[in-house]
Amino acid sequence: MFLSAAGCDEACSDRVVFAVGGAPSELEAWEELAADFTRETGIRVEILRRPADTDQQRQSLILALNAGLSHPDVFLMDVVWVSLFAESGWLEPLDGFDPGPFFQSVIETVDLHEGKLVALPVYMDGGVLYYRRDLLDRFGLRPPETWAELLKSSLRVQNVLREKNPDFYGFVWQGAQYEGLITNFLEFAGSEGGFLLRDGRILLDLPANRRALEYMRDLIRKYRVSPPSTYTEMREEQARLYFQQGDALYERNWPYAWSLHQSPGSPVRGKTGIRALPSPAGEEAVSTLGGWHIGVSRFSNVKPQAMAFVRYVTSSQGQKKMVLRLGWNPGRQDLYFDPEILAALPYLAELKDVFRQARPRPMVPYYPQISNIAQRQINSALAGHIDAGEALIRAEREIAALLIRYGKPARTEPGE
Amino acid sequence: MKKTSFHIDRETRAGIGFLAPLLLCLIGLILVPVAGTIATSVFRDVPYLPKTFIGAANYVSLLNDPAFWRSLMFTLLFVLVSVPLETVFGLGIALVLNQVFAGRGMLRAAVLIPWAVPAAVSGRIFELIYNYSYGAANRMLALLHMEPANWLGSASGAFLGVVAADAWKTTPFAAIILLAGLSAIPEDLYRQARVDRAGTFQRFFRITLPLLRPVLIVTLLFRTVDALRVFDILYVLTGGGPGGATTSLSLFGYRYFSAGDFGYASAATVILFGIAFLLSLVYLKLGGFSREIR
């Protein structure tokens, strides 16, 4: 009934294809949620597993949507892709959905396109700091409030522990050349740094950004508090596993790592603490607005079923399942007051404000290109090829050339 | 007279019929796409803006894009280092395989294996070999009581790592081609040289190398063209990093295609195409191909 006759054969006619990537545990949880949905509605869902690597996820989605393929019907988008997808006309408006229960600021910044709702936040992400409670206690230390404190305590602990474990490092984070590097960088830079949008230009060479980049480089190269593989290999999963093996004191990661660190068989189970990220001295801590948004392809042949699936995923009930299972921070605000969730994830109450105030990255369709430039230059600085300031100057210059090429000044960030 | 000309006509028509599928494939699937790429390169062609003719603006942007220059330099340097290296190694292997010794057949078979392995697979094998914590490369350093190295972590290390991985896969090809050239050199010449008391090295430089010249040029041609478009091994092994240090022109172009920016990507790959085209002309001239095809 809902199909156009062309293209899709019987096998996919009544089936919603949902493309999602992530850590193995997340994919399993999605499979279960989809199974629940099928049980309740009779609509079949096929999970198309994507690599955990977000760049590769983006490439394969763009290639499929640009070709107008009828599947995937539903997909998750990193917050920074929504603008590109919406402006390209690939997202079916989510008519009849009520964005009320979701984080207001996020809906306004990310999910509204020309006045229409085109996506919804499935979960919110903001960077957090994991620490080894047992080790801090042993050395009589407190979790760090500032980046300087983090460095000091890392050095102290690692100097002792390395005698027994040469692979032990103070602090693991995401430094490989990919989007995660940008989110880390923005957090190190704090509230005075980041991408500054001014007069249609994007400024990067700010004092706070320089200090942050020098600090990041020194963590690896000068103080050796972060492993040398930080700028070549470290992504979310590499950092999580490093910490989880017991080889690090601190870890910067997204909240998803919490439930994995605390899972049975994890060497750091019961020894891990979580808190907001440290900040540059005298500033509020800054977390980069991350998270994943769900949308329906305009080319889908099964839009009603796809909408039903989105409704299920973003419902209070569906979100709660995923939150309890994965330790996610739901896109719905109401769940932050849910007693069952708060009992299981007490830290959520504390992190709620982190998400409400998390800083977005520039919401422009060519953000991926801006990010590519910044990633490359920042990664070069971490590798020691160029000086931190030089890297930022070069990135700024390249981004300016990029903006000319796309003939559009950067839209001003809402709330800026 | 009349009959003959009719005969030729029919013959030619049949010949064209035989060639038609080939020509259709080459035109439809290779020449048209290349022409399309050239045409696209003068447009701003991204999914979120209307397609606009912008003349040479993409090329101007490319020439002002340090990332483009970096990948151009990487690509040329990669060709300059890997092709001679692989040819010399290949010649060494070919010289060995050209000798008579027990197990020569088995060795010849072993040489074919790396050639047959997909570059994407060899890329992953080398990614594992270079792995910091447990790769074979660092295990060997440990046996020598040396510090482990972060092989793909520095620009120069990644460059050498990629060259080594590429050499593993492609040296055998050079060796096979050169071996055929070697075995075509008449044994008599060597016998004569021995009678004249020419030494091993003298024989190599006076007989082998000069007679091998045409085959060497063919090998260099194939290897150069291949190295110029290197993609698979980089995509898998380094992803173009660290810091873009191993992004070839092919990878640069692919990145923009897969980001949906077809105009910019097309312009970059047109430049690569131009370089490949010019280089192959030079080689074809050197190798005297047009004379050989009678």
Next chain:
Amino acid sequence: MKEDRLGKILTVGGAILTAVFCLAPIGVMVLTALAGRPDFLRPEVPLAWTVDHLRAVLTSEAIHFPEYLRNSLLVSAASAVVAVFLASLAAYALTRMSLPGRGALLLLILAVSMFPPVSLVGYLYRIMASIGWINTYPALILPYVAWTLPLSVWILVSYFTRIPRDLDRAGLIDGCSRLQILLKIIFPTAAPGIFATLLLAFIFAFNEFLFALMLTTDYSARTVPVGIALFQGLHGQTPWGEIMAAACLTILPVVLLALFFQRRIVQGLTRGAVKE
């Protein structure tokens, strides 16, 4: 003689080095696929053998490895057969029929084979997208046919040149058409050459990466090199055991072909490149 001794030493040393160079990475791959842990090379890690990785790769539905392998085998076989058939038509015409511009055509074919694939893949993607073929077999088979044609033509021209023209003449006198001559006389005579060309075309298509990366989006048409490149596995950490198990299974068909038909492949490769 001293010279000969030196030569012997160089030969034996060279042979050993060559063998190690070619086989050591394969050894790493096989051992990692079969070892319980990827860090088995560390002295303190006990070595335990397992076939779990192989089993996981073959049976886990989420990895889709069997589908990738099936896609690869089908796509490569189909494109090799089509390419070699078309190439043999062309090679027949080029070697047997009087055609104007024959040399120029051979040069053009050679030149086409030197185009960088990336400079056509973008537009090819557009074409395939506009006819709705992205992520289907034809989207790969057609470019693979075009891509392996030049090589196949060159090899077959070299084989066909050696077949005496008297055979054709006999066929013509018997009233056979040109196509019949090709199918009934040339094909059987040149069978070893045709087979070698098929093998090479198959291996080239099997190893192709960029087209497959850009023209397919999931396991319904994606080939195994791309599958391996994007392999993430089910258990978090880069699953080296499973990746290497998949690598072993992937290279098995091509390596077996290479070993069994060593002589033919070498002959084919060199025919394409070396004028004897």
